[in-house]
Amino acid sequence: MKFKIFILSVFLIPIHMVFSQNLKGIYFLDEISKTPVSSVLVVNSVENFQRNSDENGWISLQGFNFEDQKIYVSGIGYEKEEFDLSLIKKEKDFGYIFLNPKIVSIAEVQLKNSVRNNIFQTISELDIHLRPINNSQEILRSVPGLFIGQHAGGGKAEQLFIRGFDVDHGTDVSLSVDGIPVNMVSHAHGQGYADLHFVIPEFIDKVNFDKGPYFAEKGNFTTAGFVDFKTKDFLENNFAKLELGQFKTYRGVLGLNLLKNKKDVKEQSLFLATEAYFTDGYFESPQDFNRFNGMLKYHGKLNDNNFLTAYFSGLSSKWNASGQIPDRAVEAGTIGWFGAIDDNEGGKTSRYNFTVNLKSYLNNGGKFTNQIFYSKYQFELYSNFTFFLNDPINGDQIRQKEDRNLYGFNSTYEKSIQLLGLKSETVAGIQLRYDEVNDLELSRTKNRTITTEALKFGDVNEMNLGAFWSQKISLNSNFDVTPSVRFDYFDNQYNDKLLNQKLKSNSNIFSPKLRLNYRLNDQVQLYSYFGKGFHSNDTRVAVLENGKKVLPPALGTDFGGIFKLGEKLILQSAIWYLWLDQEFVYVGDEAVVEEGGKTERMGIDIIARYEIYKNWFADFNLSMAKPRSLNVPADENFIPLAPKLVSTGGVTYRKETGFNGSLRYRLMGDRPANEDNSVVAKGYFVWDGTINYTTKKWELGVSVQNIFNVKWKETQFDTESRLYNESQSISEIHFTPGTPFFGKLSYTYFF
Structure with a gap:
C-alpha cells in the first residue's frame, strides 16, 4: 500500500x-x-x-x-x-x-518595492479609501501640497499652487484624466489652462500623483509635478444623489449600470453617469451658475489577452461672476465684502471627450497599451481686472474666446526582462498631441455685446510628439535604479488674422532623468530623484522667437523617504530643489509676453497618516518653500504670489455602515504679492466638516465649508486699476472673497 x-x-x-x-x-x-x-x-x-x-x-x-x-x-x-x-x-x-x-488598518500597510509604484501611491490609496471625493474642488485638494483658488465664478478653472509655484491655471503641473490631457496649450486665458470640471467626483477611482520632473512618461507642464485621475471602470451599485445647499444650491447625480452581471467574474461593464449643478453663489450679484456633465463608459474583456475601454463624456457650463475687487472699494464702503465693481463678468464653456483604450497582454509577458482620444472644446470668458484704467469711457472688460479640436495618441510597451543577470523592467512609449485652435481671440468689450478693440485674433496649430524610455534595474531585492530619457518635438503655427501673417516655428528638448529607491527594511524606504523637465510656451510666443528659448528647462532633485513608524503611523518627507531657466509665459489678459528670468525654489514636504484608534484616522500635509528669482538684487527677488507655507489635514471616522465623518483644515500662509514684498497677500485658515450616515440602501449627509464663518481672501493679486470716479490709478491688492459658512444636505439612494 x-x-x-x-x-x-x-x-x-x-x-x-x-x-x-x-x-x-x-x-x-x-x-x-x-x-x-x-x-x-x-x-x-x-x-x-x-x-x-x-x-x-x-x-x-x-x-x-x-x-x-x-x-x-x-x-x-x-x-x-x-x-x-x-x-x-x-x-x-x-x-x-x-x-x-x-476598512483599512494602517497597521496592515506594508512598504514594499514594486515595479510601477511611485513613492506616493500608498498615501494616495489610503486617502481615496478613507476620504472619498465628494465635490469638484476636492478632486484637486486630494493631492497633498496642492492648493486651489477660485476667482471668476465656479465655471472657470481654479488657480493652482504647489511647491512654491503660483502655477496660475496649470503652467507647471500637468493634469490628465484617463490619459486625456487636461492642460490646454496656447489657451485664450493662458498657457496650461486646466479645467477639471468635466469630471464627476463620485466616479473617480484612483488619483496618481507625484512631484518634480522625474518621470519619463510625463512631458509638457511637468515641472512641479503631475496628477493623473482615473475614472471607475465598474460601477458597484446604481445610485441617485441629491444635494441641497445654501445660496440656492442644487445638485443631482445619477449612476446607472446598463449591463447586468451574470457571471462569478464581472468581465464587462457599461454605465451612464450624469450630473446637474445649479447655484446663485454667495455674492451679492447672483452667479446664475449651471453645469451639466455626462459620461457613457464601456470596459470589457474582449478575450484572454485584450481589454477595451471606451467612453464619451460631455460638459456644458455657464455663469456670471463678480470678479476681483480692490481693497480700497471695500474699505471705503463703496461695495460690500461680496460685492462687485463690474458684475457683468462670467462666461461659458463646453468640452466633449471621446477615447478608446486597448490594453493587450502579450505572450512574451509584455503589456502593450494603445489609446486614441479626441476633445471638442469651446471657451468664452469675460473679465475686468483694471476697470477704467485703459478705457475711461467704456471700461476695460475683455473677452477671451476659442474653439478647439484636440487629437491625441498614446502608446506604451512594458516588459519585465533579465538585464545582465538582474531583474529589470522596460517601459517605453510614444505620445502625440495635436491642437487645432480656431478663432483664438482677445478683445476689449462692453457689456459682453460690443467689441471696442481687437487685440489678438487668429488660429493656432500646435503639434507635440514625445517619445520616452525608462529602464528600472533591481540591483538586489532592496535597491533599484531607474535611468530614463524623454524627447519632445514641437511644431507651432499661428495664422494672425489681424496682421494677415502666417508664422511657423519648431523646437525640441531632451529630458534625462534618474531615480534611486532603497528599501532599508519593511519600515523604511529611501529615495533620491534627479531630472530635467520643461513647460512649453504659447504658440503666439514661440513663432515670434522662431522656436528659440521657448522650451525653458527645469532641473530638479528630491531626497526623501517613506517611513512606517510603529504600527499606526506612516510618514513621508522630502527635501527638494528646482531651478528654472526662464519663467517665460504669455499673459492672455494683456496679449503680452513676460520674461520672469531664472528662478529657483527649495523646500521641505511632510506627509503623515496616523491611525488614532479603530476607525479613527488623522492626516497631516505640510509644504514649505523658498521661491526666489535669480540674478536680481536680494531685496527684489521675491516671486509674486508664490506660496511659502501651505498645510492641510484633519481627522476622519470611517466605517462601512453607520456614522462616518471628517473635520478638515486648510492653511495658506502669507505670500509676497510683488517683487520686493512691499505688498503682501494675506494667508487664511479655514475649517470644513462632513457627517454621513450610511446603510446598504441609502446615505444621508451634511457638509459645511468654513465652519467658523471666517472672512478670507481666496485669491489675491497686486493690480493697478482705476475706478470710474478716480482721477489716477492705484496699485493694491485685488481679491476674490472666499466661501462664507456654506451648509449642504445630501441624500443618496443605492439600488
Missing part, C-alpha cells in the same frame, strides 16, 4: 507542478462586487518576487518560482491573506483570487 502511494505521488507531484507552472498570471477580484482590484501587492515567501496588480486586477507570473506555491497578498482596503496557487480557481492558463474588502 505504501509503495502504491509513493508511485502515485511521483506521478501527481510533477503533474501538479506543470499545471501551476502553466499559469501566466492571476486576476484579483473583489469578493462582493466581482470587479478587478488594482494595486494589490503579491510577494512570495522569500520576497524575490514582488509585483502589483494593474487596473484590470492582473499580475503576470513571469519569473515566479513555482517550487513554492505560497503567495502573500495585501491591498489597501482588503484583508491580508495567504494563498496556495495549487488551490485557486483556474481557467485556461490564468487563475482567479477573490479578496475580502474591509
Whole structure:
C-alpha cells in the first residue's frame, strides 16, 4: 500500500507542478462586487518576487518560482491573506483570487518595492479609501501640497499652487484624466489652462500623483509635478444623489449600470453617469451658475489577452461672476465684502471627450497599451481686472474666446526582462498631441455685446510628439535604479488674422532623468530623484522667437523617504530643489509676453497618516518653500504670489455602515504679492466638516465649508486699476472673497 502511494505521488507531484507552472498570471477580484482590484501587492515567501496588480486586477507570473506555491497578498482596503496557487480557481492558463474588502488598518500597510509604484501611491490609496471625493474642488485638494483658488465664478478653472509655484491655471503641473490631457496649450486665458470640471467626483477611482520632473512618461507642464485621475471602470451599485445647499444650491447625480452581471467574474461593464449643478453663489450679484456633465463608459474583456475601454463624456457650463475687487472699494464702503465693481463678468464653456483604450497582454509577458482620444472644446470668458484704467469711457472688460479640436495618441510597451543577470523592467512609449485652435481671440468689450478693440485674433496649430524610455534595474531585492530619457518635438503655427501673417516655428528638448529607491527594511524606504523637465510656451510666443528659448528647462532633485513608524503611523518627507531657466509665459489678459528670468525654489514636504484608534484616522500635509528669482538684487527677488507655507489635514471616522465623518483644515500662509514684498497677500485658515450616515440602501449627509464663518481672501493679486470716479490709478491688492459658512444636505439612494 505504501509503495502504491509513493508511485502515485511521483506521478501527481510533477503533474501538479506543470499545471501551476502553466499559469501566466492571476486576476484579483473583489469578493462582493466581482470587479478587478488594482494595486494589490503579491510577494512570495522569500520576497524575490514582488509585483502589483494593474487596473484590470492582473499580475503576470513571469519569473515566479513555482517550487513554492505560497503567495502573500495585501491591498489597501482588503484583508491580508495567504494563498496556495495549487488551490485557486483556474481557467485556461490564468487563475482567479477573490479578496475580502474591509476598512483599512494602517497597521496592515506594508512598504514594499514594486515595479510601477511611485513613492506616493500608498498615501494616495489610503486617502481615496478613507476620504472619498465628494465635490469638484476636492478632486484637486486630494493631492497633498496642492492648493486651489477660485476667482471668476465656479465655471472657470481654479488657480493652482504647489511647491512654491503660483502655477496660475496649470503652467507647471500637468493634469490628465484617463490619459486625456487636461492642460490646454496656447489657451485664450493662458498657457496650461486646466479645467477639471468635466469630471464627476463620485466616479473617480484612483488619483496618481507625484512631484518634480522625474518621470519619463510625463512631458509638457511637468515641472512641479503631475496628477493623473482615473475614472471607475465598474460601477458597484446604481445610485441617485441629491444635494441641497445654501445660496440656492442644487445638485443631482445619477449612476446607472446598463449591463447586468451574470457571471462569478464581472468581465464587462457599461454605465451612464450624469450630473446637474445649479447655484446663485454667495455674492451679492447672483452667479446664475449651471453645469451639466455626462459620461457613457464601456470596459470589457474582449478575450484572454485584450481589454477595451471606451467612453464619451460631455460638459456644458455657464455663469456670471463678480470678479476681483480692490481693497480700497471695500474699505471705503463703496461695495460690500461680496460685492462687485463690474458684475457683468462670467462666461461659458463646453468640452466633449471621446477615447478608446486597448490594453493587450502579450505572450512574451509584455503589456502593450494603445489609446486614441479626441476633445471638442469651446471657451468664452469675460473679465475686468483694471476697470477704467485703459478705457475711461467704456471700461476695460475683455473677452477671451476659442474653439478647439484636440487629437491625441498614446502608446506604451512594458516588459519585465533579465538585464545582465538582474531583474529589470522596460517601459517605453510614444505620445502625440495635436491642437487645432480656431478663432483664438482677445478683445476689449462692453457689456459682453460690443467689441471696442481687437487685440489678438487668429488660429493656432500646435503639434507635440514625445517619445520616452525608462529602464528600472533591481540591483538586489532592496535597491533599484531607474535611468530614463524623454524627447519632445514641437511644431507651432499661428495664422494672425489681424496682421494677415502666417508664422511657423519648431523646437525640441531632451529630458534625462534618474531615480534611486532603497528599501532599508519593511519600515523604511529611501529615495533620491534627479531630472530635467520643461513647460512649453504659447504658440503666439514661440513663432515670434522662431522656436528659440521657448522650451525653458527645469532641473530638479528630491531626497526623501517613506517611513512606517510603529504600527499606526506612516510618514513621508522630502527635501527638494528646482531651478528654472526662464519663467517665460504669455499673459492672455494683456496679449503680452513676460520674461520672469531664472528662478529657483527649495523646500521641505511632510506627509503623515496616523491611525488614532479603530476607525479613527488623522492626516497631516505640510509644504514649505523658498521661491526666489535669480540674478536680481536680494531685496527684489521675491516671486509674486508664490506660496511659502501651505498645510492641510484633519481627522476622519470611517466605517462601512453607520456614522462616518471628517473635520478638515486648510492653511495658506502669507505670500509676497510683488517683487520686493512691499505688498503682501494675506494667508487664511479655514475649517470644513462632513457627517454621513450610511446603510446598504441609502446615505444621508451634511457638509459645511468654513465652519467658523471666517472672512478670507481666496485669491489675491497686486493690480493697478482705476475706478470710474478716480482721477489716477492705484496699485493694491485685488481679491476674490472666499466661501462664507456654506451648509449642504445630501441624500443618496443605492439600488
